[in-house]
Amino acid sequence: MSISRRDFLKVAGLAAGSALAFPQSASASSGTDSNDHVAMLYDATICVGCNACTNACRQWNETAPETDERGTYDAPRELSAETYTLIQLYQGEDEFGFVKRQCMHCVDPACVSGCPVTALQKTSDGPVTYDKDRCIGCRYCMYACPFHVPRFEWDTARYPVISKCHFCYESRIQTGIGGPACADRCPTGALIWGKRGDLLAEAQRRMDENPGRYVNYIYGKDDVGGTSVLYLSHIPYENLGLEDLGTEPVPAISEQTSDFLLPTIFVGGPLLLAAVRYIHKRGGWEETWPI
């Protein structure tokens, strides 16, 4: 019986050790008020599809143009390792509209929650940034993102990075140069930047003052818990490729499961094992159990 007690203490010690070794990490979201985050508002009813924003992004971030086989046009069809943002066209029966694509800079980003090495981070100012010195290139962020935004440098051998819009956070916002290169270049005012709370008020004002001009919905206000890129449109959002993803933050279920499972397995597991071992050592029950 003395052996069983010692075993119990060993396994219980494992439980305590595990609990110490695995403190809970902070939540993925920035912890600051999302109304104060920097954000962008894109108004599809104003955009003329001139691509000034995508060219500004190319120039500022020094990405390579994606040309056709004759090398004439810079015409990417979707986001890529070299294209952080682009304008896409929706052509319906009797209506058309443009839509700008880039990282949505979610209030509660799934990529940040999924990244094993915190290479993706939600800054306290709102933008979701990427640190290649932490990244191992596992590409889980690409699956976690509900908007299919992060892209990978497939043709780089040593060593490819994840690429996506970073809101020009370090190069323009933090240095005080201005807003994101794309928003600062937009000639029509279709794309503006500012505090998220102010932009939400501005979007609501435009809808109130122009009845019938817009679909009565600000995409990104509450979608997936809110995003820092907001949309106004005259065309139903699903036609622009902005799906109805609900209002619950994408990482919510995953994080709740993690918060429950980690302590349960590391404390409950060893205790359960010790109990099974103790009962077995006392004997007398084996024959009743089918295993």
Place this chain on the structure above:
Amino acid sequence: MANLTKTNRRTNPAFWVLLALTLLGVGLSIYRLVVGLGPSTNMNDHYPWGIWITVDLFLIPVAGAAFTISLLSYFFGREHYHAIVRPAVLAGLIIYGIVAVLLFLDIGRWNQFYNILVPGYINLHSFLEEISLSVTFYSIILVLEAAPIFLEKWNITAPIKWIDRSIFFIAGAGIVFSVLHQSSLGSLFLIMQHKLHPLWWTGALPLLAYLQAIYTGLGMTAIAITLVWRAMKLPMDRELFRRLGQVMSLNLLLYGAVRFGDWMGSGELPLLFSGDAFSLLAWLEFGLGIIVPLAILLSKLVGHSAGPFWAGVFSLIGTFINRLMITWIGLAEPNPVGYIPSWVEWMITIGLIAGGFLLYSVIVRQFRLLPEAKTAH
């Protein structure tokens, strides 16, 4: 005996085939590291994970035998399982080795793979990080559990005593880390609720992956015992097989109940009868992987050596279909860009598995894995 194995190996064509496949796999692995993922694989921005991840997520539950057998043997005190602890632990160690190499080849920035262990970088909300950490710790535990196989042959007794004394601590830690990473293989996909097909996405993914690891691991054990004992012409332990079949059927029943209950509870049952490819694949997975092995194990066949063997084969097929759906086919992208593994991806996968078989067969012949073999020395 050494002479016998030597001549056996020279004349055995399987040995040379395995060796050739292994060497080809090693060569192509170096090629992948030199040229990068783009030229060597068919993965793309719409299918950023390929066959390597599917195989990883299939092999880890297959290796689940090591933790299940340890649990039954050390903690439930089931003497019958003592006989197969060593083969299961060794198989587990080799499989985790294969998985580690595949993951290393899969990540783009492999030059800093160790970042998963850097304390300041760790994100415990990421199930990929939980898998990375617990697979790393569990591999160390498997090395400790398997060490006596080699140490006793080389007459290094001091560490064996130390390992024997701490075996409950070592095996216990192994079980805890196993429960965490086996369930995390399901949890990994919780964050993809907008991408994974509803017949496969459920909040019960971690529980399902955990139950799957138990019955798939036991299924693999049944297959391995049958093959090894047949090859070595040892008498079959029918009582062990009967017990193994019972634990397996219990877990298959639980898995089937949770999976079906979830389909009913979430109102997804009509999707099963929609007649599209996904519904057919779900039936194929559930029928071959759960119902067939259960039918075998609950019938009189459980008493025959062929019963648990074939139940094992079918449970493995079911688990493979499941992991294929979760990592690849069920992750529908709106963009029609497809993914078919490149021949380099196939040959690296096949080569690494061939290398695993080769290593296992050499160790089985050279070291004492089964208690009966002791008399042969």
